[in-house]
Amino acid sequence: MKTETSSTATCPLCGQSYTGRPAVSRTDNKTFICPECGTRQALESLGISIAEQNEILETIHRSQLDNH
Numbered sequence: 001m002k003t004e005t006s007s008t009a010t011c012p013l014c015g016q017s018y019t020g021r022p023a024v025s026r027t028d029n030k031t032f033i034c035p036e037c038g039t040r041q042a043l044e045s046l047g048i049s050i051a052e053q054n055e056i057l058e059t060i061h062r063s064q065l066d067n068h
Helices: 035-045 050-066
Strands: 008-010 017-019
Touching: 035 050
Parallel strands: none
Antiparallel strands: 008 017
């Protein structure tokens, strides 16, 4: 039986605490960052504006709240 432990980490990019699986920074491909910064880096690499990134992240957060 596999058990997952939840630990808290601090994102080196935004300074926020987070739990869950980290993302790997696209900047150096080795630094662990929070999922939100990981999503922002992915969206930025696609040329999506900060305003649209904010809208996308708000939608993701709403969806996560609805599922809990």
